[in-house]
Amino acid sequence: MDVGFIGLGRMGHNMARNLCKAGHPVRVYNRTRDKALALQQNGATVVDSIAAACQADAVMTMVSDDQALEAIVFGAEGILKSLRTGAIHVSSSTISVALAERLTQAHEAARQSFVSAPVFGRPEAAEAAKLFVVAAGQEALLQQCQPLFDAIGQRSFKLGDRPSKANLVKLSGNFLLAAMLESLGEAFALIRKGGVDPQAYLELLTSTLFNAPVYKTYGAMIADEAYEPAGFTVALGLKDIRLALTAAEGHSVPMPVASLVRDHFIEAVAYGGQDKDWASLAGICARNAGL
Amino acid sequence: MDVGFIGLGRMGHNMARNLCKAGHPVRVYNRTRDKALALQQNGATVVDSIAAACQADAVMTMVSDDQALEAIVFGAEGILKSLRTGAIHVSSSTISVALAERLTQAHEAARQSFVSAPVFGRPEAAEAAKLFVVAAGQEALLQQCQPLFDAIGQRSFKLGDRPSKANLVKLSGNFLLAAMLESLGEAFALIRKGGVDPQAYLELLTSTLFNAPVYKTYGAMIADEAYEPAGFTVALGLKDIRLALTAAEGHSVPMPVASLVRDHFIEAVAYGGQDKDWASLAGICARNAGL
Amino acid sequence: MDVGFIGLGRMGHNMARNLCKAGHPVRVYNRTRDKALALQQNGATVVDSIAAACQADAVMTMVSDDQALEAIVFGAEGILKSLRTGAIHVSSSTISVALAERLTQAHEAARQSFVSAPVFGRPEAAEAAKLFVVAAGQEALLQQCQPLFDAIGQRSFKLGDRPSKANLVKLSGNFLLAAMLESLGEAFALIRKGGVDPQAYLELLTSTLFNAPVYKTYGAMIADEAYEPAGFTVALGLKDIRLALTAAEGHSVPMPVASLVRDHFIEAVAYGGQDKDWASLAGICARNAGL
């Protein structure tokens, strides 16, 4: 499948490369061209405009937030203007439910197709093509996109016709991760002040009740108090919790743990921690305990 | 190892039976004798008093709360009066850190030994000898007790000399479970109001980020909204969170998620839900969202 | 001072009438003309467009939210296009800090003046010209507007050159009121379940520690559980808390009580309570206590 790819940050770069590796012809575009050039060795065609990236069966976008995606889609030479009738915009960014709804309508009005396919996984997982793809959109479109999902991820999940459902699920998943970080932060603050060895505690937790990779990965960062370099920053974590809370308010769902996590992310930012890994939420818990 | 066992609720019964199965001579005592009799077929000797249960190298206790254990230990014919010099009291109940400290001192003053060995696992895990044992106490004592731990659990962890550390870790673990229940409750309320199928969502969560048994077990209860019969009740969950918060206050550790979980457990009790499974915390989240 | 007035809801109607009473020539405009006609008896000139209302030395706006004010200001025939050079836009609506900043810049670019002058007080206070006016903007402009403030309020406060500071203070004040409602809600739930008479409790509170009118007004609603008709709705309260939280995030200030109040407002909405008085926050506290 001929595919364009826009947004070559740490995640996007790895995803685009895996699309190349899987044999798809990929036209890559990035605002700063350097990042695109690195993919030439993988067989990607570097293009100089969004419009050029859109000369394909599908264009995949992976950018940092709503604002970035809005600029790419609704801009003067944007996707909406450039994509041919029937072609698919596959959005993998973590964006708001509201923007997903708006994109669905805008693409439909333009006789284009839209699929939401946000992913779970940190950059290392993206590199190893081990992402989990959470997809929603019309069934026929999802089937067309399956080869793309297979190229970037270890498994994909279909959540029905309405693209925004995938975004809601993605946001809820990031909320659950942040809630885990906060909870672990509180638990580690407690046992550390109680004189228990954090590494022994981590070993106990992750080999008994919580033997999931996320607990191991993040638990190790927390036990080591090593929050740099960031795989996923506090600033992005805060953005996603904000989007989750906005979506929740739209559905009239109180989410007190999300509210609390938001407050702690803001506290982290107040102390200049916006670029640390979001696991540093646990550092806020430690700090508030006087550690 | 000759062992007494006091407290034959769902957990204790299974633990005592596994001690029998492992070949230990076990003297079982329960306030209501019926529960003890059921263990005769496993080779247990049913005794009629705490004092009689204490005629052993070690006596293991598994009761519901501080008050129950205090009565058994400090009562007129209690363990403290009955245990011989050098014998070990192994406490597996989920009790307060403060009581563990007090027991440590009281047994030492009485020239007896004390080991804290609370366990993680629901009754089914206790039945299958698959508990995780969290043990703390003098190293020599822990070694002596190892055969007991092996009989009831799949693995044991040693947390150092001071028995109360095991209790602190146990309480922190139950806090983490309750935090998970609350977080899942909020996430499920969100996606349900957003029109996502709860079963598909559960499958997605537990086969990607959160593929730990606790997420599967509790996630299924939450997706099914099936909170009865209880494996572990709201009332017990509230008790444990209270103990965690008290221990945390003792160490000057704020635990806002624990505070929030406590508030939701209290709300559950206000609606008569004290005997439901503590996973019904998620039901409170659903209710507050108008579901 | 020749003044236009746009937005004749319960608050705006009373404010415009008091401007008339004070002898100012007032041109009133409302989307639904009926509400404007009622002011003719007070000497107001009813006009048919925003542009017509802007044929004055100053135009005052009192609408429900950001969106409404944006439409009025930035619309095709809006204030920005209609106000003459040097004339003043006095914004009394409770709007976001961000919109106040944007209006400051837009009016400056159009060589017009902008003053923020949100007010504290319920409709009855507006009727009695007993509002408190919180004003910010250039000192010379504030002096020009003083007769307007005197006509609608019992006292005005100047908060400096930057208009948005008045909006921040207004939002913080509404937060404090909501926090008071939530706190009273929890306290009343407690004493009611403890068997204390709510009216006796109210009398005690408001004649001792909390003898401020807001405690008396809202305390009576809470003691009586009478939340309809609304003086200020849950929907508007939720909007203001949202704006306060957004402003706070902009300044990296965690506001956990605001977060909690937001969650309870959302819970109220989930149960269909958006049109009740925001004092019904206390009803949510009662409900969560099983009352």
Place this chain on the structure above:
Amino acid sequence: MDVGFIGLGRMGHNMARNLCKAGHPVRVYNRTRDKALALQQNGATVVDSIAAACQADAVMTMVSDDQALEAIVFGAEGILKSLRTGAIHVSSSTISVALAERLTQAHEAARQSFVSAPVFGRPEAAEAAKLFVVAAGQEALLQQCQPLFDAIGQRSFKLGDRPSKANLVKLSGNFLLAAMLESLGEAFALIRKGGVDPQAYLELLTSTLFNAPVYKTYGAMIADEAYEPAGFTVALGLKDIRLALTAAEGHSVPMPVASLVRDHFIEAVAYGGQDKDWASLAGICARNAGL
């Protein structure tokens, strides 16, 4: 009325002196005798034992917590053993609802009388005989005690037959004060980071919506960030919130603001602030905002 007075801290000293001034013969007792001697000039009789203080029609107690009162009442030479049949124990300490219940029963069993009469007001109010007395107990007893209440306070409130209701109300009042401190702390952090002058903000708040003395007194401490010397300490505030939460749990009432305040008091203690004024709760809000 012949009265004993036990507990001569800052509050008790002032209360006992006002009893003397009102012409009551007062026998004063304090663990450290020095504090008692200072009252001789006011006509008090200094006694050397609790028993001696109990040789009166009523004995009033004003100590720091449950533990202190339990020691005084239930001790070997305590009030319960010393008070004559029919004499009244008037407890003004801020104690738990549970202890008030226990005292009611114990005194009844000893054929003595018990009245709960906690007070609102800081030491300066105690000195000026301007306390508010919150009394509960049998009506006849309350009438007998009225002269005592009149001597120490500006007004007293009767809350019915059951003494513990007065304690519940006292705890709820301290909760409302702490909630106010927390809310003001968040609001001040917001406006300070927004560049608004704290003194101007305080003037605005306390001359408009919140013109109650508590807002003025505490608001000034917060605007000045002056939390020492303490009129009422963080440690005592934490104790009272703990008692309020325990009472609320007993009645199955979730109190999320109380939970949050408790977490912030604990954070204050974690940073060594237990002896600062409890208004320093606002300092925690400021600190968490990076101020």
